Amino acid sequence: MARPTPELINALRRTAQNLKNGASYQWGHMGGCNCGNLAQELTKLSKDQIHQYATQRHGDWNEQVDDYCPTSQMPLDLLINEMLNAGLMLEDLKHLERLDGREVLSRLPIEKRFLKHNVREDVIVYIHTWAAMLEEQLLEMITLPFIQKRELAQPF
Template sequence: MAKANPELIAAIERTIAKLQHGAAYQWGHMGACNCGNLAQELTKLSKDDIHRFAMQRHGDWNEQLIDYCPSSGYPMDLMVSKMLDFGLSIEDLGHLERLSDPEILSQMTKEKRDQLNKNCREDVIFYMQTWAKQLREKWISENSIPTKIEREKKLKIPVLV
């Protein structure tokens, strides 16, 4: 699972908003698919630039992620590296393209999970909303400041009331 952080959560939420408001979406277009739309937010590249970079090598996002090499010099690999800098993993990107992360899917009803279609805008939005919510909750739990009572309990200091 991606490393929860405010920058990544915000980028996912901006991607959701853009998709909800009619941003270009086409699963077969490397710059306008599931990963392509998130890549636009994280890299600030246009969908056309992302697609052009991807066409310098073979395969869809999943195939290019398998072939990813951070030192190749290929623009696609440099772009993926930038996405990884935001706390994503290669696996996260592969799951996003297929809407298949088990941790994210576990937050959905079985009926919704079984109906997800990797090339349906509404399903991508729902998947990303679930993912962003999960990352936000994870970040909050990892970064919450314990109350005085919680700190005292951890240190086994008697609580005086």
């Protein structure tokens, strides 16, 4: 599962908001699909640039992730590497494309867990839920130092 980083959480939220506000969405387009929309936020590349990089090899995001090589210098591998540096894992990209990450789905009511991978509204629900989960994980990692009462500054 992804490392909960502020950069990733914010990118997920912006992606969901963009989709809600009518951003281009086309599941069969490598730059305009589920992963493509998140890639736009994390890399600042356009959907057409992402699609162009992806068409240098064959396959959808699942196949591209399977073929990923961190040292290849292929444009899509560099893009995926940037996404991984933001906190994602390769499996997260596969789950996002299919909306089938168990940890994310388990946070939804049972009757809402059957998301369709190519329906904009379902993508928005999945991404919002994932961002909230990662934010909770990030907050759990924050510990504040214990300050004894006598160390506190006295008012006036």
